Amino acid sequence: MKVGAFLVWSLIVFAGLLAVPAVSHTNAQTTFSLMASSMAFVGMAIAQFMAARPPVIEPLFGGLDRIYHLHRRIGISVLMLILVHYFLTPDFKGLSFTSGLNQLAASAGKYGFYGLTALLVLSIVKIIPKTRIEIPYHLWRYTHRFIGLLFALVAFHQMFIKRPYDSTALLAVYLNAFAALGILSYAYTQLLPWLRTRCYEVSEVEKHDGATIISARSKGRALRAKPGQFGFLRVLKAGLREPHPFTIADIDGNGTVRFAIKPLGDYTQALRDQIAVGDRLKLEGGYGQFNHRRGAKKQIWLAGGIGVTPFLAMASHLKGDEDQDIHMVYCVRDRKEAIGLETFEAQAEKLGNFSFVLHDSATDGRLDAAKLAAGSVIDPGEADLWFCGPAPLREAIVKGLKELGKKPRRVEFEQFQFR
Numbered sequence: 001m002k003v004g005a006f007l008v009w010s011l012i013v014f015a016g017l018l019a020v021p022a023v024s025h026t027n028a029q030t031t032f033s034l035m036a037s038s039m040a041f042v043g044m045a046i047a048q049f050m051a052a053r054p055p056v057i058e059p060l061f062g063g064l065d066r067i068y069h070l071h072r073r074i075g076i077s078v079l080m081l082i083l084v085h086y087f088l089t090p091d092f093k094g095l096s097f098t099s100g101l102n103q104l105a106a107s108a109g110k111y112g113f114y115g116l117t118a119l120l121v122l123s124i125v126k127i128i129p130k131t132r133i134e135i136p137y138h139l140w141r142y143t144h145r146f147i148g149l150l151f152a153l154v155a156f157h158q159m160f161i162k163r164p165y166d167s168t169a170l171l172a173v174y175l176n177a178f179a180a181l182g183i184l185s186y187a188y189t190q191l192l193p194w195l196r197t198r199c200y201e202v203s204e205v206e207k208h209d210g211a212t213i214i215s216a217r218s219k220g221r222a223l224r225a226k227p228g229q230f231g232f233l234r235v236l237k238a239g240l241r242e243p244h245p246f247t248i249a250d251i252d253g254n255g256t257v258r259f260a261i262k263p264l265g266d267y268t269q270a271l272r273d274q275i276a277v278g279d280r281l282k283l284e285g286g287y288g289q290f291n292h293r294r295g296a297k298k299q300i301w302l303a304g305g306i307g308v309t310p311f312l313a314m315a316s317h318l319k320g321d322e323d324q325d326i327h328m329v330y331c332v333r334d335r336k337e338a339i340g341l342e343t344f345e346a347q348a349e350k351l352g353n354f355s356f357v358l359h360d361s362a363t364d365g366r367l368d369a370a371k372l373a374a375g376s377v378i379d380p381g382e383a384d385l386w387f388c389g390p391a392p393l394r395e396a397i398v399k400g401l402k403e404l405g406k407k408p409r410r411v412e413f414e415q416f417q418f419r
């Protein structure tokens with residue numbers, strides 16, 4: 001477990017522990033109920049903080065992609081905890097601290113609970129049960145932003161509801177601190193997004209079989225990103241305004257960037273059809289920790305399909321003096337889909353520490369661990385495996401390498417899905 005995840009779960013559990021001395025003079029049901037609500041509240045506040053994408057915390061979690069995965073797990077836990085709080089109704093039996101706002105706070109709690117339950121279920125359930133209907137991402141994304149407002153409602157509820165401890169109790173101070181963190185994070189996310197976006201203009205669009213390659217130059221402050229990182233891109237054009245994450249396939253010293261985008265769904269297809277030179281872009285980034293410089297001296301890079309993008313950025317920045325030996329395998333369904341071959345082949349020819357193989361499944365058959373090991377100039381058992389591509393390919397290769405007794409020392413991969 002990464003330090004960040006450990007810290008997050010500890011802060012959540014600590015809220016539950018603080019509830020024990022604060023309410024144990026009531027009864028067991030009330031104690032469990034308030035332990036659950038306190039933990040849920042701190043979880044929600046932390047989730048709001050994570051959604052603000054503070055770049056400084058990325059190393060603690062292993063990248064923004066990992067932060068979003070944890071954010072999702074926190075959401076699932078919060079849903080379970082608020083259900084416990086709702087069904088184990090606290091019973092204060094006249095011991096409560098009271099205030100004139102109690103009634104309003106009780107209503108805020110009730111509506112906050114209904115709203116949160118609905119939005120959290122919508123986040124967890126991607127496909128409507130017993131149908132093949134997937135809840136569209138943009139619908140989910142639009143509704144998900146209201147979670148912050150519901151959090152503010154719940155903060156009001158926890159501050160002014162009848163409760164068996166007063167505002168000087170450690171639990172009250174702890175929860176109020178997280179209320180402030182959650183509300184400030186939400187306000188930042190909703191009101192100040194321009195602070196972290198950069199203005200760009202499309203300078204070139206190339207439509208390859210495998211991807212649309214978009215180059216853009218900065219119109220002000222340039223993006224700062226390391227090779228292998230990703231950014232959020234949106235086009236200031238009707239129908240293309242929704243921000244989507246894409247790896248920065250190349251970035252130069254002036255911040256000029258290149259993206260390689262596979263038309264896989266509505267947005268990426270519309271982007272291919274409609275984007276044109278001169279279009280204005282808003283970019284945000286770079287995010288993520290996928291950079292070979294963090295890795296061992298021997299590395300195998302395995303790219304599956306459009307998962308080649310971080311390797312394109314990393315390979316083009318290799319100088320040969322990295323003190324790392326790298327063997328790259330780029331697996332495509334069909335050679336026509338491959339992008340950036342000139343870059344990989346030129347670097348392999350020029351540099352002594354980089355070798356490159358294209359695996360074309362149409363002619364070479366399905367890539368498996370035995371083929372990977374046989375074709376590699378580096379023994380996978382002595383190397384890091386850096387992977388980007390479909391999860392089933394990664395799982396099959398890692399399992400196969402283990403069976404061959406060539407388990408990589410470390411497997412690094414990018415999560416290509418946030419929700």
Ligand SMILES: Cc1cc2nc3c(=O)[nH]c(=O)nc-3n(C[C@H](O)[C@H](O)[C@H](O)COP(=O)(O)OP(=O)(O)OC[C@H]3O[C@@H](n4cnc5c(N)ncnc54)[C@H](O)[C@@H]3O)c2cc1C
Nearest residue numbers: 137243244245246247260261262265266267268309416417
């Ligand atoms: C860190 C990261 C790096 C990526 N790098 C690349 C890349 O270099 N090239 C590339 O072609 N693809 C990349 N992707 C995938 C790309 O973001 C999705 O293919 C694209 O957003 C799909 O949008 P769509 O509407 O066309 O497809 P849909 O079919 O609508 O969506 C397919 C899936 O993409 C995800 N998705 C959709 N909309 C969004 C959104 N606004 N924000 C986040 N996720 C969304 C959802 O999980 C959804 O289920 C990357 C994804 C991540 C998380």
